[in-house]
Amino acid sequence: MPYGSLGFNILAAVVKIVFMILGFLMPLASILTWLERRQSAMMQDRLGPNRANIGPFKAWGITHFLADALKFLFKEDYVPGKAHKFLFMWAPVMAMAPALIVSAIIPFGPSLCWGQLTKKIVDGVCEHPVPLQIARLDVGLLFYFAISSLSVYGATLAGWASHNKWSMMGGLRASSQMMSYEVTMGMAVLGSFLVFGTLEPGAIVGQQETFLDWSNLSHSWGIFSQPLGFVLFLTAAIAETKRTPFDIPEGEPEIIGYFVEYSGLRFGMFFLGEFLEIVVSSGIMISLFFGGWHWGGTIDGFLAAHLPNIAFVLAMFALWTVKVFAFCSFQLLIRWSLPRFRSDQLMRLGWQRLLPVSIANVVATALIILWAQAK
Amino acid sequence: MAAEGKGTVTVKVVNRPGSLSQQMYLPAIAEGLGVTFRHFMSNFALNVTGQRKKSEIQTIEYPEQKKAYPERHRGLHRLMLREDGQVRCVACMMCPTVCPAHCITIVPEEAPDGTIEKRPRIFEIDELRCVVCGLCAEACPCDAIRMDTLDHAKPTYRRVDAILDKEELMSRGTLSIATQGGVGAMWREKVEGEAQTPADGGVVPAGPPHGTTPKHDLARKS
Numbered sequence: 001m002p003y004g005s006l007g008f009n010i011l012a013a014v015v016k017i018v019f020m021i022l023g024f025l026m027p028l029a030s031i032l033t034w035l036e037r038r039q040s041a042m043m044q045d046r047l048g049p050n051r052a053n054i055g056p057f058k059a060w061g062i063t064h065f066l067a068d069a070l071k072f073l074f075k076e077d078y079v080p081g082k083a084h085k086f087l088f089m090w091a092p093v094m095a096m097a098p099a100l101i102v103s104a105i106i107p108f109g110p111s112l113c114w115g116q117l118t119k120k121i122v123d124g125v126c127e128h129p130v131p132l133q134i135a136r137l138d139v140g141l142l143f144y145f146a147i148s149s150l151s152v153y154g155a156t157l158a159g160w161a162s163h164n165k166w167s168m169m170g171g172l173r174a175s176s177q178m179m180s181y182e183v184t185m186g187m188a189v190l191g192s193f194l195v196f197g198t199l200e201p202g203a204i205v206g207q208q209e210t211f212l213d214w215s216n217l218s219h220s221w222g223i224f225s226q227p228l229g230f231v232l233f234l235t236a237a238i239a240e241t242k243r244t245p246f247d248i249p250e251g252e253p254e255i256i257g258y259f260v261e262y263s264g265l266r267f268g269m270f271f272l273g274e275f276l277e278i279v280v281s282s283g284i285m286i287s288l289f290f291g292g293w294h295w296g297g298t299i300d301g302f303l304a305a306h307l308p309n310i311a312f313v314l315a316m317f318a319l320w321t322v323k324v325f326a327f328c329s330f331q332l333l334i335r336w337s338l339p340r341f342r343s344d345q346l347m348r349l350g351w352q353r354l355l356p357v358s359i360a361n362v363v364a365t366a367l368i369i370l371w372a373q374a375k
Numbered sequence: 376m377a378a379e380g381k382g383t384v385t386v387k388v389v390n391r392p393g394s395l396s397q398q399m400y401l402p403a404i405a406e407g408l409g410v411t412f413r414h415f416m417s418n419f420a421l422n423v424t425g426q427r428k429k430s431e432i433q434t435i436e437y438p439e440q441k442k443a444y445p446e447r448h449r450g451l452h453r454l455m456l457r458e459d460g461q462v463r464c465v466a467c468m469m470c471p472t473v474c475p476a477h478c479i480t481i482v483p484e485e486a487p488d489g490t491i492e493k494r495p496r497i498f499e500i501d502e503l504r505c506v507v508c509g510l511c512a513e514a515c516p517c518d519a520i521r522m523d524t525l526d527h528a529k530p531t532y533r534r535v536d537a538i539l540d541k542e543e544l545m546s547r548g549t550l551s552i553a554t555q556g557g558v559g560a561m562w563r564e565k566v567e568g569e570a571q572t573p574a575d576g577g578v579v580p581a582g583p584p585h586g587t588t589p590k591h592d593l594a595r596k597s
Contacts, residue, residue: 042418043411047434231401337411338404 003114003128016134017104024321025103029275030065032328036275037064039329040336072268080163080261087161092259092266095154096273098147099280104134105143106283107202109293109317117310132293132313133202140199141189144284145182148240151277152178155242155249158270159258170258173343174249178240180350185236187358191229191365192222192288201284205292209300221296222289228361230289232354237281238334239350241274245338248346282327286320290327293320449509449522451529452500452539453547462545463519466493470511470520478504479511498541502528518553520544 001008034049038061041048050061057063079088111129113121137143152175159171195218196204208221217225239246250257259270286292293316294300304312341349396402414431421430435442444450455463466483484496505528512522524547531537 039415042422042432043415045414045418045431045433047422047432047436333408333412333415334404337407 012130013134016132020103020106020108020134021100024108025100025276025279026272028279028324028328029272030069031062032275032278032332033068033271034062034064035329036332036335039332043333043336069268072265075264077264077266078261082163083261084161084163087157088261089266091154091158091161092262092269092273093154094157095151096269096276098151098154099273099276101147102144102280103283105137105140105201106280106287107131107133107205107292108283108320109313112313113309118308120307121304121309121312131202132317136200136202138198138200140201140204141193141284141288142199145186145189148277148280149178149182151240151273154270154273155258158262162258162261164261166255167258167260169255170249170251170260173251173255174242174258177242177246177248177346177350180347181236181239181246181354184232184350184354184358185240187355187362188226188229188232188236189288190362191226191358194362194365194369195222195225201287201292205287205294208291208294209296211291211294211296221291221294226289226361226365228357229365230285232358232361233285233288235354237285238331239346241277241281241331243274243278243331244335245340246346247340248343251340278328278331279324282324282331286323286327290323293317295319444525446525448525449507449512451502451524451526451547452505452511452520452522452544453524454498454541454544455519455521455551456545456548458550462494462498462541462548463517463551464495464498465491465517465519466495467516469514469516473510473514475508475510476504476506478502478506495541498544499538500544501538503534503537518551 001011038048038050048061049064050058052058052061052064052067054063054066079085109132111126111131113119113126114128114130116127135143155174155178156171159167159169159174162168192204193199196207197218198204198207204222207219210216210220212220212224214220223230242249250259259267262270295303295316300316303315307315418430418432421427422432457463464481466481468481468483471477471479471481478501480497480499480501481495482497483493486492486494507522509522511520515521528537
């Protein structure tokens with residue numbers, strides 16, 4: 001199949017999707033379920049789950065997630081008598097699918113140069129680039145908001161379809177919280193949009209080629225041009241994943257949450273979906289604020305000039321993986337360090353603090369850019 | 376103050392002093408994350424390099440590591456032995472009488488050699504019913520039943536396996552140095568006449584106090 005033909009493009013897309021979902025997202029999300037327990041244990045001077053093993057293969061209990069999956073598979077899949085069967089069945093899918101769909105726009109490496117895989121790309125000219133990003137959408141981040149806001153349906157419908165007061169409360173809380181924090185999230189990204197001038201994550205990452213260049217901030221990592229935007233986005237992203245300190249919808253001490261009636265693999269889907277959201281939001285944050293797959297500085301150019309293309313891409317992908325992993329771990333750290341908010345405090349923080357600050361951030365960014373252009 | 380009459384609820388408004396940095400939460404959050412991160416890193420590094428003892432991890436990995444019970448722990452029962460290896464129990468039925476959980480079953484029989492009046496033919500303790508109160512060991516007049524094995528009842532797959540029989544209970548038994556049959560009203564003389572502390576510094580016998588009672592006290596009383 002020649003480069004650029006329809007068959008090639010479809011094949012490349014399928015390979016990328018399979019790799020991204022089965023090769024990266026699902027394994028990482030699964031391992032995060034174990035890592036969360038292990039890391040929190042270490043933070044609290046405990047050991048955590050370290051026993052699961054396959055024969056002699058133990059590796060600090062990393063196979064714990066397989067044991068979890070098996071447990072979920074063999075548990076009874078109970079559907080309450082008065083539940084709305086159809087929605088009850090589909091709510092976990094609707095909670096999990098958006099995270100998988102959104103992963104399409106995350107760039108996870110520089111372009112592969114088809115036909116020149118084993119050669120060094122000397123002058124940076126790539127004749128047949130295959131971008132390592134499932135979908136290059138010009139709407140980019142808008143697509144992210146459009147799809148990730150759909151996951152609120154998963155939580156709300158799960159709460160409603162269970163025919164249970166507590167899950168209903170959880171669903172309502174989830175919808176109010178997620179809608180509130182989406183506004184802040186969008187505003188936080190608007191600042192990055194003004195700096196980079198594009199919404200396409202691949203292009204945004206492509207621009208962040210230098211680590212830090214005060215004279216040309218739109219080509220440095222986003223954290224330096226939008227530090228406030230990063231804090232706002234991080235806060236909103238954690239609120240979107242519905243984890244502590246924003247775990248009001250799950251509220252273990254009082255209502256347990258919208259998935260209280262779920263058991264077996266259906267609960268497992270909510271559980272895994274939460275971790276998928278962590279991975280995906282980490283990927284988005286890295287693309288926007290931490291240079292994506294870039295090492296930064298002159299390392300990129302050096303590696304590109306001295307390694308064959310395939311090795312260069314692998315090196316970049318490895319760094320991206322490390323960044324995503326570190327970010328996921330950071331989110332776990334936050335989840336196990338901070339106390340939770342009360343429902344009204346959550347709303348006040350979202351609407352009265354974060355939203356005005358994010359609007360101020362956008363205005364300030366716009367003014368600074370205007371000033372820089374006028375000069 | 377005019378409005379403050381009967382039925383008026385006054386609310387004391389507390390203005391929490393808070394600087395901007397406190398209201399922003401962020402410095403406090405960073406500090407908290409620092410604490411947890413420091414714990415994680417030190418525990419993680421020490422654990423990976425095999426220096427767990429130096430780390431702050433408190434976990435005792437139970438089946439492999441066991442924490443020693445305190446000396447006075449009440450645990451699994453055992454039946455003490457006579458010098459000839461027979462059971463010390465004389466089937467006086469004190470312990471099943473006092474047992475609040477009715478977990479002790481004793482069927483007495485006549486001892487064949489005639490030197491002892493009675494002995495238990497069946498002595499069973501249902502460890503699942505036992506509430507580990509220790510009253511049986513308290514009630515025993517001849518130091519036959521004890522709970523000082525510093526162990527606890529073993530988990531079993533079948534309930535019937537939790538019922539321990541005489542042989543099982545005696546398998547953990549040792550020689551008691553208390554005088555079989557007791558010394559009755561003569562115990563003070565007995566205490567003075569014999570060294571009550573065992574040579575190996577082992578278990579403390581039941582019966583009259585020995586170590587805690589100073590000799591001169593006994594002498595003065597007698």
